[in-house]
Amino acid sequence: xxxxxxxxxxxxxxxxxxxxxxxxxxxxxxxxxxxxxxxxxxxxxxxxxxxxxxxxxxxxxxxxxxxxxxxxxxxxxxxxxxxxxxxxxxxxxxxxxxxxxxxxxxxxxxxxxxxxxxxxxxxxxxxxxxxxxxxxxxxxxxxxxxxxxxxxxxxxxxxxxxxxxxxxxxxxxxxxxxxxxxxxxxxxxxxxxxxxxxxxxxxxxxxxxxxxxxxxxxxxxxxxxxxxxxxxxxxxxxxxxxxxxxxxxxxxxxxxxxxxxxxxxxxxxxxxxxxxxxxxxxxxxxxxxxxxxxxxxxxxxxxxxxxxxxxxx
Amino acid sequence: xxxxxxxxxxxxxxxxxxxxxxxxxxxxxxxxxxxxxxxxxxxxxxxxxxxxxxxxxxxxxxxxxxxxxxxxxxxxxxxxxxxxxxxxxxxxxxxxxxxxxxxxxxxxxxxxxxxxxxxxxxxxxxxxxxxxxxxxxxxxxxxxxxxxxxxxxxxxxxxxxxxxxxxxxxxxxxxxxxxxxxxxxxxxxxxxxxxxxxxxxxxxxxxxxxxxxxxxxxxxxxxxxxxxxxxxxxxxxxxxxxxxxxxxxxxxxxxxxxxxxxxxxxxxxxxxxxx
Numbered sequence: 154x155x156x157x158x159x160x161x162x163x164x165x166x167x168x169x170x171x172x173x174x175x176x177x178x179x180x181x182x183x184x185x186x187x188x189x190x191x192x193x194x195x196x197x198x199x200x201x202x203x204x205x206x207x208x209x210x211x212x213x214x215x216x217x218x219x220x221x222x223x224x225x226x227x228x229x230x231x232x233x234x235x236x237x238x239x240x241x242x243x244x245x246x247x248x249x250x251x252x253x254x255x256x257x258x259x260x261x262x263x264x265x266x267x268x269x270x271x272x273x274x275x276x277x278x279x280x281x282x283x284x285x286x287x288x289x290x291x292x293x294x295x296x297x298x299x300x301x302x303x304x305x306x307x308x309x310x311x312x313x314x315x316x317x318x319x320x321x322x323x324x325x326x327x328x329x330x331x332x333x334x335x336x337x338x339x340x341x342x343x344x345x346x347x348x349x350x351x352x353x354x355x356x357x358x359x360x361x362x363x364x365x366x367x368x369x370x371x372x373x374x375x376x377x378x379x380x381x382x383x384x385x386x387x388x389x390x391x392x393x394x395x396x397x398x399x400x401x402x403x404x405x406x407x408x409x410x411x412x413x414x415x416x417x418x419x420x421x422x423x424x425x426x427x428x429x430x431x432x433x434x435x436x437x438x439x440x441x442x443x444x445x446x447x448x449x450x451x452x453x454x455x456x457x458x459x460x461x462x463x464x465x466x
Numbered sequence: 467x468x469x470x471x472x473x474x475x476x477x478x479x480x481x482x483x484x485x486x487x488x489x490x491x492x493x494x495x496x497x498x499x500x501x502x503x504x505x506x507x508x509x510x511x512x513x514x515x516x517x518x519x520x521x522x523x524x525x526x527x528x529x530x531x532x533x534x535x536x537x538x539x540x541x542x543x544x545x546x547x548x549x550x551x552x553x554x555x556x557x558x559x560x561x562x563x564x565x566x567x568x569x570x571x572x573x574x575x576x577x578x579x580x581x582x583x584x585x586x587x588x589x590x591x592x593x594x595x596x597x598x599x600x601x602x603x604x605x606x607x608x609x610x611x612x613x614x615x616x617x618x619x620x621x622x623x624x625x626x627x628x629x630x631x632x633x634x635x636x637x638x639x640x641x642x643x644x645x646x647x648x649x650x651x652x653x654x655x656x657x658x659x660x661x662x663x664x665x666x667x668x669x670x671x672x673x674x675x676x677x678x679x680x681x682x683x684x685x686x687x688x689x690x691x692x693x694x695x696x697x698x699x700x701x702x703x704x705x706x707x708x709x710x711x712x713x714x715x716x717x718x719x720x721x722x723x724x725x726x727x728x729x730x731x732x733x734x735x736x737x738x739x740x741x
Contacts, residue, residue, distance in 0.1 A: 180598070204594060204629075212587045212621035219591020222577065224523050225598070242581055243618075247588055251570060251578040 158324045161299035161317045161353070162260055166191035168303040169228060173199050179307065180204060180225045184213040189319075190230045190260045210235045214243035214257070221253040226307055233259025233275035233316050234266075241281055248312045249287045255313070256306040262292070262316035263352065263403030264432070267441040275316070276432045279380050280408025282314050290380040291315045291334060292352030295325045298378050301332035309334065318353045318403075320442060325359055325376065337384040339391075343371025346397035346460055349388065351377045351410045354401040357446065360453035365460055372460070383413055389421055397426045397463045401451055403442075406431040426463055430456065467510050470740065472677045475545070476506050477737050480706045481730055482541040488726040490558040492566060496716040498538035500641040500675070500701040501608060505542045507680040508606060517547050520574060526603050527592050529577050531585020532610035532639060533567040534718075539575070540564065548574030583616025585609065586636065590622050593634040593694075604687075606635045612644030614655045620665065623694075627666025632688040636667070636696045639674060641703035645717045662696040674699025675706075707732055 158164075173179040173195070182204045187196050196203050204220070206212050210231050217229035229236070236259050237244065248255045259278060266273035282288045289311060293299040299322075302315050313334075325340060332338065340359065350358035355376050362372040373391055377384065392398055398418070400411040411429030418427055430451050438448050446452070450459060467475070479502050487493030509515065513526050530539050537557075544554050549572065556562040563571035567580030579585050589607035596603045613619065626634050638658060646652045655661075659669040668689040673679045680699070688695045703717075704710030707729045721729060 180595075201598070204625075206621070206625045207628075209621035209624065211583075211618040212590075212625060215584055215587020215618065215622065216591035216594065216625060218577075219529075219588040219593070220595050221591070222527070222588065223592045223595020223599070225595050243584060243587070246578060246581050247584055 155323045155325065157321050158296040160319045160321050161293055161296060162191045162319045164296045164299040165258065165303055165317050166195060168300045170195050170198060172304065172307055173202050176226065176307065177202065178224065178226050180220050180227050182206060182213050182217045182220065182227060182229045184208055184210050184231045186231045186260060189232065190258070192230060210240045211243050214240040215247050217255045218247035218251060218253045221255045227255045228258055229255055230258040230260060232273065233262035233278055234273050237275055237278040237281055237314070244282070244288070245285050249285050252287060253312060254310050256309070257314045259314060259316040261319050263318060264442045264445050265318040265320065267445070268439055270439060271437050274437070276405045278314070278316060279404050279410065283381050283408060283413070287312055288381060289313045289334060291378055292380060293317065293378055294352055294355035294376050295322045297324065297326045297330065298332060298376070302334065305334050316352065318442070320353070322353060323356045325355060335379050335382045335384060337378065337387045338376040339387065340374040340376055342373045345370045345372060345464060346399060347373040347375060347391045347395040348399045348401060348456070348460070349375045349377050349410065349414060350401040351380060352403055354403050354446070354451060357451055357453050357456060358401050361456035361460065364453055364457040368461065368466070370460065370464065370466065377410060380410060380413065385417060388414060388417055389423065392418055392423045392425050395425055397428070397460070399428050399430065399456070399460055399463065401430045401456060403446065404431050406433055428459060428463055430459070469678055469681070472506060472510060474737065474740050475510065476503050476677065477706070477733050479506060479541045479545070481733050482544070483537045484721060484726060484729050486540065486554060486557050487537055488721050489555065491720055492558050493537045493720065494534040494718045495710060495721070496643065496703040496713070497532060497535040497610065497639070497641065499705045499707065499710065500703045501532070501535050501639045502538045502541070503675045503677055503680060504608060504637055504639065504699055505538050507677060507684060509542045509546055511681060512684045513606065517573065524601055524603060527576055527605045529585045529589045529592070529605070529607040530568050530579055531607050532582070532613055533579030536566060536568050539568055543574040546574065582610065582613040583618040586619050586622035589634060590626050590631065593626070593631040594629055596633055597629065597631065602633070604633045604635055606637065608637045608639060611638055611640045611642065611649050611655060612652070614638070614658065615653045623662065623665035623667065626694040630692040631694045632690070632692050634694040635687050636694065638696065638698045639701055640698050641701045643703045643712070643714055643717070647714055658698055666693060667696045668693045669696045669698060671698045671700065674701035
């Protein structure tokens with residue numbers, strides 16, 4: 154059984170503190186978000202490397218861009234929901250179009266805020282940011298991916314968005330796994346179907362594959378941690394060799410991982426059955442992150458059941 | 467460059483603005499003419515930004531927040547040698563980087579602007595980077611008066627004030643007009659000085675189309691240690707061409723052949739009086 158690790162947000166904070174101690178050019182910008190971003194220790198240990206702009210997300214992004222113009226390696230940290238909706242124009246113009254070395258960190262992403270409701274959910278961030286040129290989008294799944302994403306972002310030197318959830322995550326990847334922004338990780342290979350998951354839903358896909366194994370159904374599992382640029386090569390290769398593709402994401406079914414996969418299947422004339430799991434277009438049900446994901450067919454058991462149906466087994 | 471030479475520059479710059487807008491068939495005539503004297507003084511006397519030092523880190527910076535008045539910026543940057551007049555003739559051509567708003571694809575341009583209310587936050591971030599690096603360089607940003615309705619401008623002011631950014635100089639091109647009409651009728655923004663002061667700035671007003679007044683104002687900055695400065699530069703939209711001045715329709719009107727010739731002739735007459 155895989156070990157349960159820490160919340161990815163904690164890993165983000167620990168990794169960033171450790172990197173920022175080595176590199177004084179790393180600057181964090183927060184919008185009254187250092188508590189929810191687990192950055193209180195950063196503020197205490199590196200007070201000269203943190204800028205606080207108050208509850209002003211548009212300003213956070215603009216100031217981050219200006220700091221990057223001045224040669225800093227900038228991490229703009231704010232709840233994913235506000236960062237990628239309220240500040241969308243600043244992300245588009247001041248970071249992406251202006252090509253600044255800013256990593257935007259969307260904290261408590263997806264439906265991490267649970268019962269706080271739709272104002273606080275970011276089920277739109279993949280869709281909005283995918284449509285912005287020159288944006289890279291990363292959704293780490295486990296602690297390993299969470300830490301690697303930050304380490305690589307420091308020398309990435311281009312606009313980057315990374316989203317983090319706040320629940321403890323199961324360790325998926327064994328030691329020695331290679332992580333590279335833009336290159337998916339094949340977690341396991343199986344001949345019956347391929348489940349592609351991103352971010353925190355990878356854990357659920359992985360657990361579903363364990364259930365399916367008991368019925369002698371063997372899955373490939375792909376961690377598509379980078380939503381853009383999309384690892385087309387790996388995805389197309391698996392699509393061509395699978396009977397079924399099932400995608401799982403903590404995001405609207407519109408404009409995210411699933412639709413990206415659908416587009417690749419259609420445009421490459423691949424004959425494979427596809428099912429997209431995500432949040433449907435409706436007034437969202439309220440509940441904890443876990444309960445809401447379960448409700449929208451993303452419990453490991455339901456993913457396994459849907460997989461069987463798709464395989465007619 | 468002395469006062470007389472600067473005044474001649476301002477007239478020549480106006481001719482270039484009209485020329486490139488006329489030839490390319492598009493541009494923001496009124497706003498470019500209102501801010502040209504400010505850019506003239508900045509680039510020829512204040513900023514010390516040139517093609518040689520542009521890629522250096524330790525220098526002053528200029529963020530053109532009212533991005534639509536890009537023809538004024540192109541004109542001055544061309545004169546500073548960032549690119550040739552021949553390059554500038556490509557304004558609005560297919561596949562040209564000389565478009566209707568500034569981009570970093572053009573040497574000399576610091577930041578991509580065009581959507582209003584963005585430049586000041588970026589300038590604040592830049593000014594912060596100078597403070598962190600313990601450098602004395604200054605950051606200047608020009609905003610339109612209509613732009614002041616954008617809430618993000620005031621978000622940026624709070625941070626400028628919190629971090630005591632006396633290396634930040636904000637200039638307001640107060641030409642009283644925006645695309646729909648008078649700013650005070652569209653969405654009143656006065657009292658601009660009191661508003662900035664309430665946000666922690668020191669303010670000073672000047673005639674933004676008067677070279678000698680502008681020179682004097684820039685000598686005084688920062689007005690107060692530990693505080694950001696705002697210069698409210700009272701200007702005339704379309705300044706320098708009689709039939710363009712204070713006319714709402716000249717916000718982005720392109721001169722006809724006849725208007726172009728009349729405007730150039732007016733400016734030539736003024737130039738002749740210096741020679």
